[in-house]
Amino acid sequence: MSESKKDLEEFQREISHWLKANKPADPEFLLPETFMEVGTDRQFDFLRNWQQKVYEAGYLGMAWPEEYGGRGRHQEYQNIVNREMAEQRVPFVPNTIGLNWAGPLILQRGTEADKQKYIKGILNAEDIWCQGFSEPDHGSDLGNVQCKALKDGDSYIVTGSKIWTSLATYAKYMILLARTSNTDSNKYAGLSFFLSPMKVAGIDVQPIKKLTGEYGFCQTFFNEAKIPADCIMGNEGEGWSVAMATLTFERGAAGGQAGGLSMMDLNVNDIVELAKHSRRNGQPVLDDPLIRDELVQLIMDDRSNRLMSSRSRIPALRGERPAAVAMSGKLRGSELKRRMTKFAISLQGANGSRYVGSSAIDGGRWQRSYFNSFSATIGGGTSQVQKNILGERVLGLPKS
């Protein structure tokens, strides 16, 4: 199915117009910057309403099959929506784990019944999803998770705990990686993957205060929680391969996501604008050659990321390592955002020490953003782990 340029251009105008007309007004409270930081009910309600509105208008899951609640259109339409949402700075849609990793996973590997049961609720934000991978003692070393799920008739009994679970307070379902067997010599072989319900006896969610002082992620405790046996995805012992497939979606290295925006976009132009109006020690910051040089480097790196996407769409220019661009997207994007927000604070002179709640510059947005930027350099596999992956899978270097 190929789409005519004219249709796409027309659609671009349509969505641009719709977003302008329907973009919600800024609430009187601070919104979270990513789905990993939804900490209060009013933040959550605001964002869930927004997702519902976008879905009902037909702009989410556009390339997902119609029979499950998608719109059955060409991926290019969704791409246009995603870009336009970022451009127009609309709020993000909060059900990211459902939309962008559990959802595509279910469409790729789930049973017909799974698709009927889950997809629509993911899209319309009725059913929020969370991810139970990390544990207190095993984060980067995900293959070592110890949370147990033992088969008991037509149930599994789950015992253990998951941590850093974003959205857990609001979630109806969790993608859960747990150990169904301890006897295997290979740590990966005992793992299984579940589409687990959250609202069952024995599952308790405890919010955790983040470095910003707000709430965002949680610890999830399983105390002999009974979940239905048929919520396992694949067979017992196949959990690692399903988890890896999930991470490919999560890190954006595979297509198939429902789309939408999963975090507030920070553009380097925002930083340039800030710099143009900032003063440091009585001087415009743009008079300082060191500041200028650092800013130019940020502008170049931002542009590099954009041009890389463009080049990766040209087959003849993909070069000898075609996976490099897609597989490094999360690393490049998250590290750049961290550097940009950190730089923004440096433009404020002594006001760099202020924070949200006092008379900080821009309400303390930059200080908070810098703290929050670590969500993406740590969550979803730390930057260091991303470099291991790139070194091993893209460059073919031996395992560390």
Add this chain to the structure above:
Amino acid sequence: MSNQINFTEEQSMLLDTAMSFCQSHSPIETVRHQIENHKFDAEQWQAMVELGWLGISIPEKYAGLGLGLGEVVPIVESMGRNLMVSPFLASTLATQVLVHGDNENLKNKYLPNIVNGSIATLAIQELEGAWDINLNEALGKREGELITLSGTKFQVLDLDVAEIVIISILLDKQVVLICIDQKEIPPENIKREIVIDETRNSFSLDLNGLKIQSSALVKLKDLKVIEQSALLLLSAEMCGGLASTLNTIIDYLNTRKQFDRLIGSYQALKHPTVDILLALEALRSHLYYTAGQFGDGDSSDGDLEVALHMCKALASESFAYAGDRCIQFHGGFGFTYECDAQLFLRRAIWSQYQFGDEKYHRQLLAKLLLDECA
């Protein structure tokens, strides 16, 4: 500024041809052999002439192919990958002065010859080592129809084999270009120079006492054409060099063992190597974006200027970094002349300081990007 790379059918074909041509004509043993012998490889040059490469950026009415300098990028990139020793870079750059200049007689006289293999070169640099051509001090003094030259040029590439020499001089307080036959220069005025990159054939040129006809003057609408062409082609060559440096590092990390492990398993080596990969991916993206913008080489285009400064800034920094790490990651062997790492580091440094290093270009970028509406 757009984020879309325009990549043409011609570029794609040239990339394929050039990759295999350079690989087969310039294996590393050949490069080393040429470093030792300084012998011009006439056969290889003739092969390039036959492929039409010397005429790519020359208009059809002077027997060229009438494409842009953007189409030359895949060739120079491939040469860079193989550290190829060739007057191609110097000659293509010098050609741009004639192509964009106003002197119809000289175009008719030289351009068709260049297409057929006459080598041209540029003599711009002076002792001071300034990058801005407007800071040139070599003088031309008018005496009727003759212009008498004084001063010395340095780092003139391939002057021994060039037939056509384009020289920048200060005439009537303005920097202008003159184009002469190399034969007009007494051999004793040409001296071989030692430069850090031994694959370069570099010379000084003593201008004192040379007298030339004022018909040899070439006026450019904008002197920037020279810098812009150089930035594009140097970045292309550096991008190729960076790719090979990365491959050289990876090869060693995958063969050398210490403490019973391949050294590539150590993150202190693995992570910087990934940084180099990402720098390469970035540079190559900037490079082909810029190549796609080069089209008619309109030097007044602000976007093109930004794109070129970004290319050279990124190329200078990342190639020098990769060359530096390439030495370190080879251990004691990296300290030897025999190890190829030095070839890449030498190439990287030579290129870094031609036509501006990363700090210089970032400074110019700051002006273009941050001051426009301040």
